[in-house]
Amino acid sequence: MDSSNVTKREEEYLETIYLLHKNKGVIRVKDIARMMNVKPPSVVDALKKLSEKGLIDYEKYDRIILTEEGMRIALDTYAKHVLLTKFFVEVLGIPPDIAEHDACQFEHYVSEITVSRIKEFAKFIQEQCPYVLKQFLKENLDKKADSGRKAQKSAGN
Amino acid sequence: MDSSNVTKREEEYLETIYLLHKNKGVIRVKDIARMMNVKPPSVVDALKKLSEKGLIDYEKYDRIILTEEGMRIALDTYAKHVLLTKFFVEVLGIPPDIAEHDACQFEHYVSEITVSRIKEFAKFIQEQCPYVLKQFLKENLDKKADSGRKAQKSAGN
DNA sequence: TAAACTTTTTTGGCAACCCTAATTAGGTGG
DNA sequence: CCACCTAATTAGGGTTGCCAAAAAAGTTTA
Structure with a gap:
């Protein structure tokens, strides 16, 4: 129920993840990268941050899912x-x-x-x-x- | 006539400098800092950048004046x-x-x-x-x- | 004019984001 | 099961902006 210390850029990542999930179900790092016009390593950086902040569930080489809080922001x-x-x-x-x-x-x-x-x-x-x-x-x-x-x-x- | 590679933040510095000049004539580093809610060192950093880009005339411990281009953007x-x-x-x-x-x-x-x-x-x-x-x-x-x-x-x- | 005060600058660092060039994991066809 | 290919990740860097603390310049005042 916090949502503070979420940067604008992180909001954009969350929004993108939400849209990809809505439209395709599965979420790939490279899809996020393409949609946001950045390279994959930048996405991975962002995913780690979002994960630390409890906004997504993220395991290396595995799923990417918005948490309840992440979904709320998205x-x-x-x-x-x-x-x-x-x-x-x-x-x-x-x-x-x-x-x-x-x-x-x-x-x-x-x-x-x-x-x-x-x-x-x-x-x-x-x-x-x-x-x-x-x-x-x-x-x-x-x-x-x-x-x-x-x-x-x-x-x- | 360019105005590319001017960041949003730099636009804000230019706008602030313009307003200070309009209202008080003289422009002080500390006034810019106060108006923009940053500390003086940040202002000095910004002034150097703006000067390099030809958007202000700036000499250490001296005047701060918008160039024609800087004024246009401001x-x-x-x-x-x-x-x-x-x-x-x-x-x-x-x-x-x-x-x-x-x-x-x-x-x-x-x-x-x-x-x-x-x-x-x-x-x-x-x-x-x-x-x-x-x-x-x-x-x-x-x-x-x-x-x-x-x-x-x-x-x- | 020298001490005292204020302002500005420099130094050294930190956080957010992004990138290229490796490296590693996963999946696939032979 | 292994070579291959793609996707994801790590390593190592770069930029922009901001800050605290220290140093330098400017100003004021006794």
Whole structure:
């Protein structure tokens, strides 16, 4: 019931493990590595840390399973991820891949208040002025291809 | 005109230097340290790096001045900071201190598209359905004190 | 101007993450 | 059962950032 001293990066590892388990059942070091764009040794380092912190069950050359606490953190993080992505796409009309990118970072920093407020806001606006929202999206969804897109920051960091 | 290989943390140092200069003129290592919640040696480390990258002019025991490029990055970052904070406060009704905290992280990751879309959205909604927005804020601004607030993540990281 | 105080810098270290190049374990076909 | 191939792990390093303690520079004051 602690979840303190879990770094942002560890949250990402937990989220990835959760998604791999959900989609494929078995979890391989190399799959985690591929999904997170790191090399296998980095994954092993991370697994050891997560194991020491009691967030996963991990035996060398063997299974990788989220503990109850690890699962709690993974679900929590993933829920924010989904909510933020939906908001960016459905309310702001951001292209899905960019929305994904932004959500993927913000999810580790955003406060609970902001998360729940975003959720309420989306619902409120979709119910109270759906036409205005549709109008905004219509005006913006086609901007996708041009201008702003290329002005993207150069990934990294 | 590059701005690549500037870390998030370095962006924060640049932003802090910009704000100190704007508000007090003179910039002291200890002021930067206080504002960023780090100790002086960390600031000195950062100043050396920023200087090597040509983002500040820095002579030991002497002045600290943003170069043109450093100023560009600082202004850019600060602009996002202001925009995000305003959006969180004026549209979502997040308490200012929390909004500040969230913006302060997101500003280093958010894509240009999302920044400009947020700006446009705020304008659009404020113009097209100001009453509905006011209604949403009225319902939420008083929630400040209770529930969500204590569920804050424990800073750090 | 020299002692006393403050600020800045240097030194030496630590933690989080990542990588390349070995090494070791597991699984497979002959 | 052994050679082979792949996947996982260990060994050894690198970077970024932060800190405490010690040394050096700057400033103030008697």
